[in-house]
Amino acid sequence: MGFEIKKVKKAKRNDGFDIDALLKKEINLFGSPYSDKKKEAFYTELFVLLQAGLELKDAVELISKEQKKENDQKIFENVIEELISGKNFSEALHHQKVFTDYEFYSVQIGERTGTLNAVIEELSNFYKRKNDQRRTIVGALSYPIVILLTAIIAIVFMMQFVVPMFAEIFKQNKVELPWITSKIINASNFFRDYYWIFILIFSVSLISKRLVKDKIWYKKYSSSFLLKIPFVGEFIRKIKIAQFTQAISLLIGAKVPLLSGIQLTQKMITFYPLQNALKRIESDILLGKSLSESIAKHNVFDSKMSSLIKVAEETNQNEVIFQRLTEQYNKEIEYRSKMLSSVIEPVMILFLGAVVATILVAMYIPMFNLSTVIG
Incomplete structure (x- = not known):
């Protein structure tokens, strides 16, 4: 199964931010409010919980409760709301400013190919x-x-x-x-x-x-x-x-x-x-x-x-x-x-x-x- 990434339109957020600009900002050393260190911990914990048999929404809820900063909790609360409304995990991430295009497409491919756990582990x-x-x-x-x-x-x-x-x-x-x-x-x-x-x-x-x-x-x-x-x-x-x-x-x-x-x-x-x-x-x-x-x-x-x-x-x-x-x-x-x-x-x-x-x-x-x- 192939995915023609370049045919996907470069969508813009409702608040006017461009996805590519956000991607570039994330890579910078001081550019992201949700750092790479936090993402490593997030994907590691998520992989462990999924391997233990938890549902995706339940796993994200557990991770949300562990967040110490209010902004971080808000990110995961938004993801949970998206999941409850019937959105895919990739779409839920896509609607948050802190996650990159790269993560969105990787998770999306994992969902479509049935290898989401493997993708989460590799992202970790x-x-x-x-x-x-x-x-x-x-x-x-x-x-x-x-x-x-x-x-x-x-x-x-x-x-x-x-x-x-x-x-x-x-x-x-x-x-x-x-x-x-x-x-x-x-x-x-x-x-x-x-x-x-x-x-x-x-x-x-x-x-x-x-x-x-x-x-x-x-x-x-x-x-x-x-x-x-x-x-x-x-x-x-x-x-x-x-x-x-x-x-x-x-x-x-x-x-x-x-x-x-x-x-x-x-x-x-x-x-x-x-x-x-x-x-x-x-x-x-x-x-x-x-x-x-x-x-x-x-x-x-x-x-x-x-x-x-x-x-x-x-x-x-x-x-x-x-x-x-x-x-x-x-x-x-x-x-x-x-x-x-x-x-x-x-x-x-x-x-x-x-x-x-x-x-x-x-x-x-x-x-x-x-x-x-x-x-």
């Missing part, structure tokens, strides 16, 4: 892997970010208070300043007089990014820039490929046709190079080409992936291969996150040390001249 595993990836990334970048913020605060403090103090001493004693000292003092004066420009630029950048983040040209150039950053670009690419293999593994496990799986995955992934590649792969499959043959054309995928998928197609082991690919990429992401952290930390420390040392040396060179004059 999907969000578990996604949360594991996020924790790995946060763990890798948290210390370097703390160092970077410390460096910024230290530099701002020195430029705002320490350098002007030295500059006043040099001015009062008419000390001839070396080139590097004069440049540091000029930079300090500029920062003190025009610090608001930096704040304005930062604010405008944030607002502009929010306005254009859904534009194709922005996705194209921002992703191209990210991929060119040493270490970071390859790390991001691996994360997006892992999301792709996780999604396909889930859908194949739910007996979803390959073409429908590709179409569904496009709705989840907003990374332009991968999204664009999936659109072309979809066109190739419609023309009768194999998945391995189509993937081999795109540099965003690893060569080993096309080789393994070719073997899977020949042996009819697509589900097993994609599960192994997911495990491999998750392990590689964990390794690369540790490597990225180990590279960024010393670079940040060296940067902070170099800047602070430059400022101190620039201030102390005239001090030696000053001590000579006073002596």
